[in-house]
Amino acid sequence: MPLCDVEVIVVINDSETDNLKTKKLNESVYEKALEWSEKNSLPRMRFRIIYKDDMPPKFGGVGLARKIGMDEACYRFEKAKVKRGIIVCFDADSKCQENYLVEIENHFKNNARTPACSIYFEHPLRGFDHEETVYQAIIAYELHLRYFINVQRLAGCPFAYQTIGSSMAVRSDHYQKQGGMNKRKAGEDFYFLQKFIALGNFTELNTTTVIPSPRISDRVPFGTGKAVGEIAKAKGVYTTYNLQTFLDLKHFFEKLKPIYQSKNDWRNLDLPNSIVQYLDLHDFDTRVAEILKNTKSFISFKKRFFKWFNAFQVMKFAHFARDHFYENKPVGESALELLKILDHPIKKEDLKSLLLAYRKMDRIK
Numbered sequence: 001m002p003l004c005d006v007e008v009i010v011v012i013n014d015s016e017t018d019n020l021k022t023k024k025l026n027e028s029v030y031e032k033a034l035e036w037s038e039k040n041s042l043p044r045m046r047f048r049i050i051y052k053d054d055m056p057p058k059f060g061g062v063g064l065a066r067k068i069g070m071d072e073a074c075y076r077f078e079k080a081k082v083k084r085g086i087i088v089c090f091d092a093d094s095k096c097q098e099n100y101l102v103e104i105e106n107h108f109k110n111n112a113r114t115p116a117c118s119i120y121f122e123h124p125l126r127g128f129d130h131e132e133t134v135y136q137a138i139i140a141y142e143l144h145l146r147y148f149i150n151v152q153r154l155a156g157c158p159f160a161y162q163t164i165g166s167s168m169a170v171r172s173d174h175y176q177k178q179g180g181m182n183k184r185k186a187g188e189d190f191y192f193l194q195k196f197i198a199l200g201n202f203t204e205l206n207t208t209t210v211i212p213s214p215r216i217s218d219r220v221p222f223g224t225g226k227a228v229g230e231i232a233k234a235k236g237v238y239t240t241y242n243l244q245t246f247l248d249l250k251h252f253f254e255k256l257k258p259i260y261q262s263k264n265d266w267r268n269l270d271l272p273n274s275i276v277q278y279l280d281l282h283d284f285d286t287r288v289a290e291i292l293k294n295t296k297s298f299i300s301f302k303k304r305f306f307k308w309f310n311a312f313q314v315m316k317f318a319h320f321a322r323d324h325f326y327e328n329k330p331v332g333e334s335a336l337e338l339l340k341i342l343d344h345p346i347k348k349e350d351l352k353s354l355l356l357a358y359r360k361m362d363r364i365k
Helices: 020-040 062-079 100-110 132-155 172-177 188-197 224-233 243-253 256-261 273-281 284-293 298-308 311-324 331-341 351-363
Strands: 006-015 045-055 086-089 116-121 168-171 203-211
Touching (some): 006 020, 006 062, 020 045, 045 062, 062 086, 062 172, 086 100, 086 172, 100 116, 100 168, 116 188, 132 224, 132 243, 132 351, 168 172, 168 188, 243 331, 256 298, 331 351
Parallel strands (some): 006 045, 116 203
Antiparallel strands (some): 086 168
């Protein structure tokens, strides 16, 4: 147990469009959860159960459910006069290591300036809870997730962090200052954490592990559950962004100082054609002129530049490059290419061995 008190807020929810069977099941789960919480709450670890039924269909999903729980956590902290309490997100079908709460407490104590953090995760790769095709699919998808963050870091992106909803924590004061959780039905974690990454001092907690479920889900338009289902249908085949896309970005980011020094003479810097076309498409001449006008040093120029060329812009460029220059490749092929560039040793080149190599690399950062 951590030294601080812990309160677990459980949010059970359904929308106006959910069928009667789902609503009856939720009512039953709510009643049983209340009974369980009364028997198992301790002085320093309490359980609060919230049931929100008939949520509006437009927002009735994971984003709103997280928001309800996180807003309640803020209210509880304010009521207890705790200004910098830690709000941790976790999914009902996830598991974690025994040191989970202790390491979260230690992490925020040791990183007093961090507004939020991403917590290390590993999906189960074998077991009896799912069919073998699901485990093979999650190997490919988690490899994609790890490759995508590491290849962004190779390019020099300052905001390349995992944004997994079941593996994140935030200080309550910063949560309130940044407007709280959004109501998105999918991708809520990505949009939420990018606000905190942009603040600076964002951290990674790698001394414990969250174990998210690899289960297939059709409740969201994209994300892990959706991807696992699609990969399983394709018998494990999964493609990811071409490494050359990020080598082009790396070349571009390395030219930021010459762009600053030349006061916008970027067309004479021998940039890759993918970059030139993308910048023209987004009126980079006007954008960089505005950035130069409002900065007096290269440090401030670079900081302002990455406020514009942020994680969303990187994603847009990756899609542009995929559609017009570099086709996606099998995830194992791209992941292996990156490991070789990073000079990271690997004995086997199958997807599972590649994933284990990326896990080891990510864990020791």
